Amino acid sequence: MSEIDKYPSRAGRKARLEPRVDPVVYALDPLELAAHLTPDQVAQYERDGFMILHDVFSVEEVRCFRDELDRMRRDVNLQGHDEAISEPDSGEIRSIFSVHNISPVFSRLASDARLAGIAQGLLNDGVYIHQSRLNYKPGFSGKEFYWHSDFETWHVEDGMPAMRALSMSITLTENTQNNGPLMLMPGSHKHYAVCTGKTPANHYLASLKKQEYGVPEADLLTKMAKQSGIVSALAKAGSVIIFDCNVMHGSNSNITPDPRSNVFFVYNAISNRVAEPFCEQPPRPEYVSSRRHIERITPRQFDTGSYR
Amino acid sequence: MSEIDKYPSRAGRKARLEPRVDPVVYALDPLELAAHLTPDQVAQYERDGFMILHDVFSVEEVRCFRDELDRMRRDVNLQGHDEAISEPDSGEIRSIFSVHNISPVFSRLASDARLAGIAQGLLNDGVYIHQSRLNYKPGFSGKEFYWHSDFETWHVEDGMPAMRALSMSITLTENTQNNGPLMLMPGSHKHYAVCTGKTPANHYLASLKKQEYGVPEADLLTKMAKQSGIVSALAKAGSVIIFDCNVMHGSNSNITPDPRSNVFFVYNAISNRVAEPFCEQPPRPEYVSSRRHIERITPRQFDTGSYR
Numbered sequence: 001m002s003e004i005d006k007y008p009s010r011a012g013r014k015a016r017l018e019p020r021v022d023p024v025v026y027a028l029d030p031l032e033l034a035a036h037l038t039p040d041q042v043a044q045y046e047r048d049g050f051m052i053l054h055d056v057f058s059v060e061e062v063r064c065f066r067d068e069l070d071r072m073r074r075d076v077n078l079q080g081h082d083e084a085i086s087e088p089d090s091g092e093i094r095s096i097f098s099v100h101n102i103s104p105v106f107s108r109l110a111s112d113a114r115l116a117g118i119a120q121g122l123l124n125d126g127v128y129i130h131q132s133r134l135n136y137k138p139g140f141s142g143k144e145f146y147w148h149s150d151f152e153t154w155h156v157e158d159g160m161p162a163m164r165a166l167s168m169s170i171t172l173t174e175n176t177q178n179n180g181p182l183m184l185m186p187g188s189h190k191h192y193a194v195c196t197g198k199t200p201a202n203h204y205l206a207s208l209k210k211q212e213y214g215v216p217e218a219d220l221l222t223k224m225a226k227q228s229g230i231v232s233a234l235a236k237a238g239s240v241i242i243f244d245c246n247v248m249h250g251s252n253s254n255i256t257p258d259p260r261s262n263v264f265f266v267y268n269a270i271s272n273r274v275a276e277p278f279c280e281q282p283p284r285p286e287y288v289s290s291r292r293h294i295e296r297i298t299p300r301q302f303d304t305g306s307y308r
Numbered sequence: 309m310s311e312i313d314k315y316p317s318r319a320g321r322k323a324r325l326e327p328r329v330d331p332v333v334y335a336l337d338p339l340e341l342a343a344h345l346t347p348d349q350v351a352q353y354e355r356d357g358f359m360i361l362h363d364v365f366s367v368e369e370v371r372c373f374r375d376e377l378d379r380m381r382r383d384v385n386l387q388g389h390d391e392a393i394s395e396p397d398s399g400e401i402r403s404i405f406s407v408h409n410i411s412p413v414f415s416r417l418a419s420d421a422r423l424a425g426i427a428q429g430l431l432n433d434g435v436y437i438h439q440s441r442l443n444y445k446p447g448f449s450g451k452e453f454y455w456h457s458d459f460e461t462w463h464v465e466d467g468m469p470a471m472r473a474l475s476m477s478i479t480l481t482e483n484t485q486n487n488g489p490l491m492l493m494p495g496s497h498k499h500y501a502v503c504t505g506k507t508p509a510n511h512y513l514a515s516l517k518k519q520e521y522g523v524p525e526a527d528l529l530t531k532m533a534k535q536s537g538i539v540s541a542l543a544k545a546g547s548v549i550i551f552d553c554n555v556m557h558g559s560n561s562n563i564t565p566d567p568r569s570n571v572f573f574v575y576n577a578i579s580n581r582v583a584e585p586f587c588e589q590p591p592r593p594e595y596v597s598s599r600r601h602i603e604r605i606t607p608r609q610f611d612t613g614s615y616r
Contacts, residue, residue: 139526139530140454140526140529144452144560144561144563145563146448146563147563177485177540178491178538178540178560180560183486183563183564218447218448218565221448221565222447222565225564225565225566226565230486230564232485232486250563251563252452252486252488252560252561252562252563253452253560253561254560255452255453255454255455255491255558255559255560256491256533256538257526257529257530257533257534258533
């Protein structure tokens with residue numbers, strides 16, 4: 001309520017870039033992360049706002065995750081539930097939210113030290129899952145996802161106070177240059193792209209399919225892309241793409257026969273848990289943004305057998 | 309009328325791959341093309357069904373083509389004309405047909421020996437322009453174009469008897485891996501993907517925006533992509549992508565700020581000029597498919613100054 005709005009956006013504001021006032025890496029010494037990341041990797045993450053860790057999960061682990069994905073997409077109990085988001089045209093399930101709550105496999109994965117240990121280290125705090133998602137970008141008809149900073153939405157619509165959160169996308173299929181890979185603008189996380197417009201009621205219902213508010217202006221995007229270039233995150237299955245909550249990203253469509261699937265966890269610092277939204281609307285529901293049900297994660301060591 | 313249908317498709321046929329019964333390279337000796345292409349390039353074209361010639365046009369020439377593109381997109385006389393195709397959503401002009409007839413610059417370009425000389429050589433015949441097009445895939449909102457073989461449509465809807473035609477796409481902007489480049493399946497031109505369905509009346513009006521017939525089945529595409537892989541045609545502005553009339557190709561959307569523009573000429577062998585369509589519909593109009601107005605091209609030597 002009385003929380004100061006460090007990053008005002010929408011509500012009649014003009015589109016512009018403002019400096020980020022929060023750190024990217026909260027660890028005071030990169031060596032604190034030595035168990036997981038080299039100092040070079042930490043420096044790269046600080047500079048670019050993202051990094052790719054290749055071959056983190058074994059072929060067998062990936063198989064378990066994909067089996068679980070297939071099971072959930074076919075789960076009749078899930079169809080029609082809020083958590084399951086379908087393609088605008090085909091009606092096929094495209095995303096399932098809150099998988100750390102509804103799937104034992106992905107619940108375990110969220111606390112895997114290979115993920116949660118890094119999140120805890122980079123944010124230098126206890127962490128919890130702000131949002132989790134299973135993304136299935138089908139072959140032939142995978143839709144594009146327009147440029148956005150996650151933080152803008154999490155801040156305005158969820159009331160996340162500061163930039164002290166990060167996302168981890170675990171690739172379940174190979175992400176090639178042709179199947180609509182995640183594209184990022186390196187360095188874009190150091191500025192906050194203020195968006196125009198107002199937040200309409202129940203915006204999340206439409207925005208999970210196609211975002212229309214919290215979308216940066218074309219001029220700002222052109223400027224940012226010119227400064228930074230655009231990098232596609234190409235990786236084999238079993239890799240982890242770690243990206244800062246404020247890095248500009250998006251993806252093109254996918255007409256290739258190869259689906260692009262991933263599991264996606266947003267780790268937020270306990271000290272940064274959401275407050276009242278910074279807009280005139282009620283908070284988004286629990287399955288898109290944890291608010292009441294917040295569980296501090298204890299990173300656990302898993303081995304290949306753990307996911308069977 | 310009494311022309312034999314060598315490549316029947318639609319009209320109740322089942323989706324399947326049939327062998328191509330026409331040559332790819334009609335020149336009897338690759339050395340006949342020595343003025344334009346090395347024997348290796350000819351062999352590659354025969355094998356893959358496409359090739360990229362880099363840096364064919366100078367920076368100055370590309371500037372002339374782009375100026376002409378910009379002029380035409382703003383030409384109020386063109387807006388609302390059949391030749392100008394707009395984006396389904398935004399209404400922005402996305403393609404202009406028949407540019408070799410309505411633009412003096414692109415009329416000259418169509419007869420440039422760097423293009424027409426190669427077409428004539430590969431097809432070993434006099435050539436004319438079956439179709440020409442200016443494609444403008446805008447930044448931020450460029451739409452995808454689904455997989456297709458051009459020949460299937462040209463055969464069924466235009467009555468092109470044999471596979472003795474090729475396309476040349478002259479890049480007017482850089483084609484990067486991120487801005488929805490042309491994707492091709494190498495070797496796919498050696499089979500004909502029979503499509504299902506019937507050809508509806510005035511199909512071309514809808515299909516120029518979004519194709520629904522003459523679209524290969526997903527199973528066939530998966531099989532072809534597995535066999536051949538998928539290659540993105542990446543090239544700087546001023547390059548030429550030459551591809552066989554029957555190679556499977558398509559492109560993803562473009563959310564990057566960088567537009568992807570090209571001029572596109574289809575060279576058909578004079579001996580292969582269109583007859584009656586191989587479907588129950590009247591032929592498509594002249595601006596999509598030359599029928600009455602056929603002019604044999606005499607390749608001409610141009611230098612940089614010629615396009616000013």
